[in-house]
Amino acid sequence: MSFSTRRSELKSISEKLLKIAEKFSDFSMVQLYNIKSATTRFGENEITQNVELNETRASVTLCRDKKTTKVSIDKFDDESIIDKFSKSSVLLDFQKEDTEFPDFPDKLEVEQPDNCYFDTTANITPDKKAEIISTHIDKCIQKGLLASGILTNSEMRFALSNSKGLFGYFESTNASFSTTVMDDNGASGWSTDNNPDIEKIDFSKVSSIAIKKSLLNINPKDLEAGKYTVILEPAAVTDLIRFLSLKGLATQLYFDGRSPFSNKLGEKIFSDKITLIDEVDNPLAPGMPFDFEGIKKQNIYAVENGILKDLPYDLAYAKKNGRKSNGRGLDYPNSYGPFFLSLNLRPGSKSLEQIISESDKCLLVTHLHYTNLINPNDLTITGTTRDGLFWIENGKISYPVKNFRFTQSIIEAFNNVIEISSDQIVKSAFFGGKSIVAGMKISNFNFTSKTEY
Amino acid sequence: MKDYCQLAIHICKKLGAEFADIRIIRINQEDLGVRLGALSNIENSESLGIGIRTIKNGAWGFAACSGVSNEIVENTAKKALEISKASSKKIKQKIKLASEPPHIDRWCSPYIIDPFKVSTEKKLNFLFELDKILRDDKKIVNSLATMSFLKEFQWYANSEGSYIVQEILRSGAGIEAHATNGHEVQKRSFPCSFGGQYIQGGYEVINSLGLLENAEKTRKEAVDLLDAKPCPSGEKELIILGSQLALQIHESIGHATELDRVLGLEANYAGRSFVTLEKKGNFKYGSDLMNIVADATFPTGLGTYGYDDDGVRAQRFFVIESGIFKNYLGNREFAHTVNDSRSNGCNRAHGWKNIPIVRMPNLSLLPGDAKLEELIADTKDGIMVDGVKCWSIDQYRYNFQFGMEIGWEIKNGKITGMLKDTNYQGITPDFWGSLNAVCNEDYWTMWGVPNCGKGQPGQRAEMSHGAAPSRFGKVTVGVK
Numbered sequence: 001m002s003f004s005t006r007r008s009e010l011k012s013i014s015e016k017l018l019k020i021a022e023k024f025s026d027f028s029m030v031q032l033y034n035i036k037s038a039t040t041r042f043g044e045n046e047i048t049q050n051v052e053l054n055e056t057r058a059s060v061t062l063c064r065d066k067k068t069t070k071v072s073i074d075k076f077d078d079e080s081i082i083d084k085f086s087k088s089s090v091l092l093d094f095q096k097e098d099t100e101f102p103d104f105p106d107k108l109e110v111e112q113p114d115n116c117y118f119d120t121t122a123n124i125t126p127d128k129k130a131e132i133i134s135t136h137i138d139k140c141i142q143k144g145l146l147a148s149g150i151l152t153n154s155e156m157r158f159a160l161s162n163s164k165g166l167f168g169y170f171e172s173t174n175a176s177f178s179t180t181v182m183d184d185n186g187a188s189g190w191s192t193d194n195n196p197d198i199e200k201i202d203f204s205k206v207s208s209i210a211i212k213k214s215l216l217n218i219n220p221k222d223l224e225a226g227k228y229t230v231i232l233e234p235a236a237v238t239d240l241i242r243f244l245s246l247k248g249l250a251t252q253l254y255f256d257g258r259s260p261f262s263n264k265l266g267e268k269i270f271s272d273k274i275t276l277i278d279e280v281d282n283p284l285a286p287g288m289p290f291d292f293e294g295i296k297k298q299n300i301y302a303v304e305n306g307i308l309k310d311l312p313y314d315l316a317y318a319k320k321n322g323r324k325s326n327g328r329g330l331d332y333p334n335s336y337g338p339f340f341l342s343l344n345l346r347p348g349s350k351s352l353e354q355i356i357s358e359s360d361k362c363l364l365v366t367h368l369h370y371t372n373l374i375n376p377n378d379l380t381i382t383g384t385t386r387d388g389l390f391w392i393e394n395g396k397i398s399y400p401v402k403n404f405r406f407t408q409s410i411i412e413a414f415n416n417v418i419e420i421s422s423d424q425i426v427k428s429a430f431f432g433g434k435s436i437v438a439g440m441k442i443s444n445f446n447f448t449s450k451t452e453y
Numbered sequence: 454m455k456d457y458c459q460l461a462i463h464i465c466k467k468l469g470a471e472f473a474d475i476r477i478i479r480i481n482q483e484d485l486g487v488r489l490g491a492l493s494n495i496e497n498s499e500s501l502g503i504g505i506r507t508i509k510n511g512a513w514g515f516a517a518c519s520g521v522s523n524e525i526v527e528n529t530a531k532k533a534l535e536i537s538k539a540s541s542k543k544i545k546q547k548i549k550l551a552s553e554p555p556h557i558d559r560w561c562s563p564y565i566i567d568p569f570k571v572s573t574e575k576k577l578n579f580l581f582e583l584d585k586i587l588r589d590d591k592k593i594v595n596s597l598a599t600m601s602f603l604k605e606f607q608w609y610a611n612s613e614g615s616y617i618v619q620e621i622l623r624s625g626a627g628i629e630a631h632a633t634n635g636h637e638v639q640k641r642s643f644p645c646s647f648g649g650q651y652i653q654g655g656y657e658v659i660n661s662l663g664l665l666e667n668a669e670k671t672r673k674e675a676v677d678l679l680d681a682k683p684c685p686s687g688e689k690e691l692i693i694l695g696s697q698l699a700l701q702i703h704e705s706i707g708h709a710t711e712l713d714r715v716l717g718l719e720a721n722y723a724g725r726s727f728v729t730l731e732k733k734g735n736f737k738y739g740s741d742l743m744n745i746v747a748d749a750t751f752p753t754g755l756g757t758y759g760y761d762d763d764g765v766r767a768q769r770f771f772v773i774e775s776g777i778f779k780n781y782l783g784n785r786e787f788a789h790t791v792n793d794s795r796s797n798g799c800n801r802a803h804g805w806k807n808i809p810i811v812r813m814p815n816l817s818l819l820p821g822d823a824k825l826e827e828l829i830a831d832t833k834d835g836i837m838v839d840g841v842k843c844w845s846i847d848q849y850r851y852n853f854q855f856g857m858e859i860g861w862e863i864k865n866g867k868i869t870g871m872l873k874d875t876n877y878q879g880i881t882p883d884f885w886g887s888l889n890a891v892c893n894e895d896y897w898t899m900w901g902v903p904n905c906g907k908g909q910p911g912q913r914a915e916m917s918h919g920a921a922p923s924r925f926g927k928v929t930v931g932v933k
Contacts, residue, residue: 038536039910042543043718050540051515051808051910052532055502072498074519088497094574095492126539134543148720150909180721190721256594257633335486335493335597369724374843374856375874377637382854382932384847386724405845405852405878407932448932449878451852453727 003112007169010034010159013076017060018163020081024089025062029104029162029332031292032058036122037154040129044146045137050126060085061332066101067092068333102315102332105294106164112171113286118197121173122155129153132177136207140181145214149179153198160294170288174428177201180387181210186453187220187400189213190366190387192235194428213366213388220400222450223391229362229418230445231355231392234425234437237345239371239383240410241276241437245340248379248410249302251311251328252337255320260379260411265308270414272306275346278328285426285434287342293329300326302340312338344436348420352439355419357395359441364390364397368406379410384451404447416443457503457526458610464530465507466612470537472508472550473530474611476762477501477521478805483569486599487580489588493597495573502805507533511547512540515808551788551796553765555614560759562621563752564655568602571656576600579659586668587630592676594638595631599648600624600659601903605804615764623755623915624658625651625903628668632675639678639873641858643671645696646841651901651915652753674859674871681871684860686931690835691877692828692924697857698818699900699918700841705881706738706745707813707918708907709850710772711799712781714811716790722909724848727881728778733791736778739885744819745773747782749798754815755901756916758801762809765798772816776885784811807912815899817919821891825922828890830866836930837861837868837922838875854878854932877930884925892921 001009014030021028034056041049057074062085071088073080129151140147157171175198182188191209193201232240253259261269280289280297290296293315301309313321314329317338328338356364371383384405390397421439428434454477465473479501486494503526504517514537516529580598587596602624609617627649629642644650644662652658693701713719714726728736749758749767758767763785771779781791784800802809829837840858847853860875861868899917906913 037910040540041718041909043720044545044716046545047512047540047543048718049515049808049810050513050536051517052536053517053806053910055517055519055806057500057519068492068495070494070496072496072500074500074502084497084499091495091497091573094572094577095495098491126536127542130539130542137543146717146720148717150721152910178721182720186725188720256631257635258594258631258638333493333495335488369848370845372843372845374845374854374876377874382843382845382856384845384852386848403847405847405854407854446933449852449854449929451847451849451880453847453849453851 006157006171010157010169011167014159014161017058017081018161020085021060021062021163024085025064027063027163029061030058032159034157035154037152038126039150039152040126040133041150042133042137043148045141047130047133059331062089062092064092066097067095068098100316100319102293102319104162104164104315106166108166108168108290108294108296110168110289110296112169113289115283116172116196116286118173121153121175121196121198124153124198132203136179136203139207140211143211145181145183145211147179147181152176160290160292162294166294168290168294172196175201176428177203177206179206179210181214183214183218187214187217188387189217194426216390216397217388217400220402223401225404225447225450227444227446229441229443231359231362231364232440232442233352233366234423234439235367236365237437237440238427238435239368240413241343241345241435243371243373243379243381244410245343247373247376249311250337250339251313251317254311260377261308267308268306269308269411270303270306271417273417273420274303274306274414276303276343277301277346278312278340278342279344282344282436284436285342287434291327291329292331295325295327295329297327302343312340314338342435345420345438347422347424347438349422350419352421352423355421355441356392359392360394362392363401364392374407380407381410382407403451403453405449405451406446407448408446413442413445418443454608455616457521458608458616460523461505461526461530462610462612464527465534468531468534470507470509470534470612472612473505474609474764475503475505476805477503477608479606480603480804481569482603484601485576485580486597487584488597489595490584500804503529504802504805505529505533506808507537508548509534509537510541512537512544513548514540517806548786549789550785551794553785553796556760556764556766557616558759559618562653562757564622566656568624568656569604583628583664583668587628587672590672590676592632592634592679593630593672594633598628600626601648609764611764617760617764619759621653621758622655623651623653624655625649625901626659626662626664628664628671630672630675632679634679637679639675641671641675641678642840643667645900646858647904651755651903653755653757654753677871678859678873681873682862684836684872684875684931686933688927689930690832690924690926691928691930692832692835692837692922694837694839694922695898695920696900697839697841697855698920698923700844701855702816702818702918702920703902704844704846705850705853706772707816709881710781711811712783712787712791715781716787723907727849727851730791732778733781734779737776738773738778738882739776740888741775742821742888742891743773743776743885745816746819747772747814747816749814751815754899754917755903756814761798761800762802763796763800765796768798770797782811782813801914803912803914810908812914813916815917815919818891818923820894820897820921823890823892825892825896828892828922828924829863829868832863832924833865835863836872836875837863851881853881875930876932877928878932879928884928887926887928888923889926890924892923896921
């Protein structure tokens with residue numbers, strides 16, 4: 001199927017939904033998705049699950065006299081649509097008029113980005129994926145190791161339309177390979193890669209890194225919990241940026257007075273080494289060029305050289321604050337407000353390897369596990385290290401260390417940054433968006449307890 | 454729907470499947486929310502689709518598609534078999550399902566008032582009334598009152614002759630308030646965090662929760678927390694109230710005893726488990742007061758069903774008895790790995806689009822004989838905590854740390870004040886080994902967990918945990 005056929009297919013369903021919605025509303029908006037996703041999962045050196053999903057779903061917002069209701073459906077015959085719209089529109093009668101009702105746009109001029117959709121990813125077969133996994137598993141068997149992980153390919157098509165005439169379409173593919181490798185005693189290593197084009201994933205490299213880490217992680221030593229200088233590999237930094245986006249730089253929290261950064265726009269909040277940009281057009285990770293309200297996305301400097309510069313805005317928050325939306329609107333209405341969904345960390349000048357080689361008496365962290373926010377007032381998160389925690393001495397990995405639990409304020413950590421690496425990885429974010437993150441060397445990282453594993 | 458089920462099984466058999474099952478599922482859901490005096494969410498959703506699972510050449514295949522028609526059934530069945538064949542290229546041994554007799558049955562969860570027939574006006578008026586009480590203080594910067602109703606119809610058939618129809622209705626509601634003094638934020642929820650309490654049942658559930666009676670207290674506690682003492686640091690006796698203890702059970706016992714984790718099949722994502730196979734029947738998981746029962750038959754639980762998604766009849770069994778680990782949570786595929794001749798019925802999938810995986814049913818700490826008032830009076834230097842705020846546990850379910858919304862300091866048998874930013878940390882068997890009192894059935898409640906995530910691709914499951922306030926000795930609290 002060509003791009004224009006795929007686009008036309010969703011446009012046709014969207015138009016049908018909008019046409020029927022006319023009978024029940026004076027304004028309507030349709031989000032229509034088609035998702036095809038297939039995951040081959042392996043564990044203990046064999047394929048253990050292998051699944052495929054094909055789903056078409058619409059979320060329709062019906063508005064009348066500035067009152068709103070939403071209905072979500074996956075049956076698109078006239079009778080089903082009329083039945084659902086009819087039942088849902090009854091809910092409009094019991095509502096108050098929304099005095100802040102946004103002025104939704106009537107047109108959207110955006111192009112489908114060139115490098116988001118690849119037939120290679122959309123069309124890879126279960127057989128081919130089994131071959132790729134078999135190659136990796138056989139390498140692990142040769143080393144006496146156990147492999148587990150996933151190889152996923154997905155295709156997402158999305159159409160946004162409204163009754164004022166707006167129509168926007170975006171499609172993307174994504175392939176992801178992730179593996180944990182361990183010996184019989186649990187010495188584990190991990191690695192991952194993802195790309196819109198499955199042919200650009202270096203499966204051999206991912207496999208080799210996970211195997212190498214597992215072999216380096218044999219017989220980890222006990223260290224006492226406490227404050228250490230750490231080098232977080234990019235995958236570990238992702239967790240910190242995710243919580244910063246959702247719990248620190250969220251617009252509703254900011255204006256409610258529930259963010260630790262409330263009233264601090266324009267102020268220095270982090271080390272001047274930190275710059276975070278929510279980008280639409282970074283070639284490393286292109287994403288959907290418009291938001292869920294039909295506004296074209298702009299690049300936003302959230303934090304520049306440690307200074308809080310801007311927030312994500314949807315139509316409602318833009319109106320309240322006398323400015324324009326910067327294209328970060330989510331489903332309307334919602335109870336959480338707009339978020340940054342793909343914050344990129346500006347890289348530093350030294351490679352991770354160089355940072356390690358210049359370091360002494362510190363810990364190298366592969367990635368983090370089960371991170372969660374324990375205190376919103378200073379953005380303290382807790383979680384554990386995983387799949388490779390190593391003691392660095394005289395610029396080299398000296399020995400593996402048993403995993404730690406950390407209890408660490410993100411604000412404090414981002415003020416204690418010593419270096420940011422030039423190495424970057426792309427991590428999948430919400431809805432086709434991706435974050436580009438780099439490694440970080442941070443002083444006084446707070447490890448609060450240890451574990452036997 | 455029966456015709457579609459029969460068609461799927463017929464096609465799979467014809468194409469050489471050694472085993473096949475199909476689930477056709479329709480879910481109707483209604484979600485309502487009021488935030489700071491305005492409607493924040495009002496959504497009705499309906500989802501209908503099929504999931505077909507096959508074994509061919511000894512390997513699993515699974516395909517799912519939205520909608521139901523002869524064409525969808527045929528294409529999905531063929532796809533599942535194609536996937537089975539691909540899977541069989543890298544397996545160590547062929548899938549061996551524990552035997553289960555074919556069942557032809559219909560099962561429904563009980564309810565009194567169908568929430569989908571209660572007027573929206575009544576529901577919204579109630580939420581607006583709650584929200585008004587919650588925000589009646591200038592220090593309140595966020596208030597939220599929510600309701601959610603879900604009705605699921607499932608048609609299941611397999612190639613061994615089972616045909617089971619199930620209908621499940623669950624309802625839930627909750628309130629929360631955030632207060633600030635300009636320097637910090639504190640939050641309280643009722644009856645529990647993350648959307649409130651969820652129970653199998655109809656609109657009568659909403660009427661039973663006591664939301665109106667507790668809205669003012671919820672608001673006041675959020676405001677009072679701003680001036681409360683910070684949680685002290687050190688080792689203290691710890692009394693954990695019901696909803697927090699439910700999550701402790703969920704994270705440190707439920708997930709730890711899922712057989713797929715133990716066998717290493719979740720290693721790349723949520724992790725493995727410290728409860729390794731040799732521990733069955735002899736491992737001292739906790740103190741003698743610790744009796745943990747898995748019970749998919751207990752009325753009102755979110756993990757209550759007639760049959761699991763393997764078509765296995767719901768069961769009740771001890772996971773831990775008098776502190777000794779007895780049984781894993783399993784399914785037909787893994788029963789043989791622990792020498793069980795029959796699955797204990799814990800295989801479930803979220804909706805039609807996911808493959809069934811090992812899931813907790815209702816998992817509860819059986820009540821003891823203590824009374825909360827006596828427990829407090831018997832505590833010299835401790836804290837009491839409630840309200841889930843944060844949870845985290847390592848990949849072996851061994852080292853955990855939890856944060857709560859609220860706490861109270863106990864000195865010499867008396868509550869001496871409110872505490873904020875409470876947290877505790879522990880090692881699973883040490884922590885449960887320190888369990889020294891469990892309150893009796895008068896204090897025991899089934900707490901619903903409607904949002905448990907697991908698996909790759911990730912899927913959600915619902916279950917409940919029965920718990921009464923319990924006391925643990927010498928727990929590390931106030932981690933900084």
